[in-house]
Amino acid sequence: MARPRTAGEKARRRYVLIYAGLVPFVFIAVFPIYWMAITAFKQEPDLYVMGNVPFWFNLPPTLKNFRTLFYQTNYGSWIVNTMTISAWVAVITLLTAVPAGYALARLRLRGSENLGIAIFMTYLVPGIILFLPLSRVVATLGLQDSWWALVLVYPTFTVPFCTWLMMGFFKTVPMEMEEAARVDGCGQLGALVRVVLPVSLPGILTSVIFAFTLSMQDFLYGLAFVAPGDQKPVPVGVPTELIRGDVYFWGSIMAAALMVGLPVAILYNFFLDRFIQGITGGVVK
Amino acid sequence: MTTASLRGGPEPTARAAVVSGPASLARRAWWRTPTAQRHIFGYTLLAPAALYVILLVGAPFLFSLWLAVSDANVGDPVAHFVGLDNFRAAWEMDTFWIALRNSIVFLVVAAIFKTLLGTSLAFLLLQSFRGKKLIRGLVVIPFTLPIAISVLSWKWMYDSQFSVINWVLSRLGLIGTYGSESWPVWLGQPHLALAACIAVNVWRTFPFSAIVLLAGFTAVPLEVLDAAKVDGCSFLQRFRHIVTPMIFPILMIGFLFDTVFTLSDLSVVYLLTQGGPGNATKILPVLAYQIGIQAGNLGRGAAIAMMLVPLLFPAMFLVLRNLKRREW
Numbered sequence: 369m370a371r372p373r374t375a376g377e378k379a380r381r382r383y384v385l386i387y388a389g390l391v392p393f394v395f396i397a398v399f400p401i402y403w404m405a406i407t408a409f410k411q412e413p414d415l416y417v418m419g420n421v422p423f424w425f426n427l428p429p430t431l432k433n434f435r436t437l438f439y440q441t442n443y444g445s446w447i448v449n450t451m452t453i454s455a456w457v458a459v460i461t462l463l464t465a466v467p468a469g470y471a472l473a474r475l476r477l478r479g480s481e482n483l484g485i486a487i488f489m490t491y492l493v494p495g496i497i498l499f500l501p502l503s504r505v506v507a508t509l510g511l512q513d514s515w516w517a518l519v520l521v522y523p524t525f526t527v528p529f530c531t532w533l534m535m536g537f538f539k540t541v542p543m544e545m546e547e548a549a550r551v552d553g554c555g556q557l558g559a560l561v562r563v564v565l566p567v568s569l570p571g572i573l574t575s576v577i578f579a580f581t582l583s584m585q586d587f588l589y590g591l592a593f594v595a596p597g598d599q600k601p602v603p604v605g606v607p608t609e610l611i612r613g614d615v616y617f618w619g620s621i622m623a624a625a626l627m628v629g630l631p632v633a634i635l636y637n638f639f640l641d642r643f644i645q646g647i648t649g650g651v652v653k
Numbered sequence: 654m655t656t657a658s659l660r661g662g663p664e665p666t667a668r669a670a671v672v673s674g675p676a677s678l679a680r681r682a683w684w685r686t687p688t689a690q691r692h693i694f695g696y697t698l699l700a701p702a703a704l705y706v707i708l709l710v711g712a713p714f715l716f717s718l719w720l721a722v723s724d725a726n727v728g729d730p731v732a733h734f735v736g737l738d739n740f741r742a743a744w745e746m747d748t749f750w751i752a753l754r755n756s757i758v759f760l761v762v763a764a765i766f767k768t769l770l771g772t773s774l775a776f777l778l779l780q781s782f783r784g785k786k787l788i789r790g791l792v793v794i795p796f797t798l799p800i801a802i803s804v805l806s807w808k809w810m811y812d813s814q815f816s817v818i819n820w821v822l823s824r825l826g827l828i829g830t831y832g833s834e835s836w837p838v839w840l841g842q843p844h845l846a847l848a849a850c851i852a853v854n855v856w857r858t859f860p861f862s863a864i865v866l867l868a869g870f871t872a873v874p875l876e877v878l879d880a881a882k883v884d885g886c887s888f889l890q891r892f893r894h895i896v897t898p899m900i901f902p903i904l905m906i907g908f909l910f911d912t913v914f915t916l917s918d919l920s921v922v923y924l925l926t927q928g929g930p931g932n933a934t935k936i937l938p939v940l941a942y943q944i945g946i947q948a949g950n951l952g953r954g955a956a957i958a959m960m961l962v963p964l965l966f967p968a969m970f971l972v973l974r975n976l977k978r979r980e981w
Contacts, residue, residue, distance in 0.1 A: 498710065500951050
């Protein structure tokens with residue numbers, strides 16, 4: 369009788385220790401989001417009373433901050449801008465990265481290994497080194513002060529990353545499928561389009577997601593290239609337009625942050641392992 | 654199908670050609686041969702991505718080298734060669750040295766904390782327990798939120814008067830009430846401001862460290878560990894001689910990526926303090942932005958951004974070496 373109980377106790381103690389260890393991490397990770405959410409639904413006066421417990425509503429919750437955002441700011445345009453920019457970036461990325469990844473992974477080109485690494489390394493050239501010369505490029509093309517500038521520059525990091533990702537992905541597609549298609553009379557392009565691409569849809573979808581999420585992670589290019597209030601993407605518009613001098617509309621700022629941040633975080637969450645796999649060179653299973 | 658036919662066997666096209674008759678093979682011009690066709694097809698597919706990268710990363714990089722040695726200005730389209738004047742000017746600027754020092758302090762202190770937090774979290778997540786997926790999903794949120802968005806939440810938490818952090822500390826009796834000497838103004842006091850910016854960077858990237866480490870751990874085959882155990886290796890020996898060498902390349906890459914991103918990130922500091930109070934939180938990216946874009950001095954800004962290269966270069970070189978050692 370005694371033995372199973374001690375084993376059970378031991379297991380229970382182990383669980384308690386693990387959860388006790390995890391609680392601080394979860395708290396640290398999630399609290400800023402909670403703080404964002406609760407602030408977004410609070411009435412203005414509720415934010416600025418020091419005597420109250422700030423963790424819950426002291427006045428009834430309100431949607432006023434969200435209404436302000438949509439009726440009195442460019443928030444609606446920023447969302448449209450962000451989605452349009454990301455969609456264009458995804459299209460450009462797919463049209464360039466998928467063929468390139470395929471060529472590097474499957475066609476046994478001379479020096480394909482080094483070419484692949486060279487393309488990936490450009491992902492590591494940070495925006496802070498490129499943004500000044502790119503500002504000249506953007507100005508020369510007449511794209512300054514419009515979100516088209518961002519459509520042009522965001523692929524500088526999505527193309528290298530997704531090429532690398534697709535390269536890893538195409539390596540996992542069995543060669544036999546392609547060869548069978550070739551034997552059956554498909555041309556090179558035919559084999560790619562009819563056989564390889566359909567089975568690579570998960571990889572292609574991953575690339576699209578990264579084109580979206582990596583575009584959303586940018587702040588520098590948006591800040592440097594797009595000045596007009598109605599042309600900005602959300603991550604740039606919120607911090608630069610909703611703060612007027614020393615006046616912070618915290619309720620609206622947090623509402624704006626929450627509405628965009630949360631969906632992106634959730635989406636990215638599902639693809640995080642692919643990201644890690646991508647940057648560690650695909651050794652991780 | 655055997656491996657030999659996969660790697661070393663005849664080309665698919667060659668085989669197709671054999672099927673369609675060997676006579677046609679001899680009559681083909683060199684560019685009609687299967688190998689040439691494959692190369693033409695391959696480089697055509699590669700061209701758009703390569704062009705994009707060359708035109709919008711390679712060329713701008715070279716262009717920024719030119720900017721750094723020119724007197725390029727936002728208002729004036731014609732730039733002249735000025736030699737190393739921009740670098741000399743940066744060299745003589747106190748702010749530059751402060752920014753360089755802050756950048757290095759930022760990088761090192763942040764790295765220490767995210768390593769500690771990331772390692773402990775990785776060890777916890779390595780255990781099996783119920784709700785692991787959910788908890789893992791929750792703790793990686795800081796890394797997945799767009800940085801410019803999450804910094805705003807921190808800015809509100811660091812508010813000079815209504816900071817929730819201060820509210821808690823004050824209720825716990827650790828600090829005085831608002832207005833008293835011991836009331837910390839997180840973004841207004843030089844040392845606190847730098848610490849506050851570093852804290853946000855650590856908050857954002859410790860999940861990344863943990864996940865990379867975890868990926869490394871799970872890549873170690875259990876059989877190898879078991880074999881070592883049977884052979885009488887202690888836990889520490891197994892860790893030191895098997896786990897560490899096996900996960901080292903992955904750790905290295907994660908670490909180097911983080912170095913590049915932390916050193917070149919402007920958003921945290923720019924949104925929290927813009928480099929203030931005084932120059933207490935000024936780091937190189939913020940300085941480069943302020944001089945290059947806000948003051949319109951492209952040449953000087955490019956020169957300052959270029960100063961990041963010697964700091965970034967070792968990291969990039971090591972990533973390259975690590976990637977090249979990969980199995981293909």
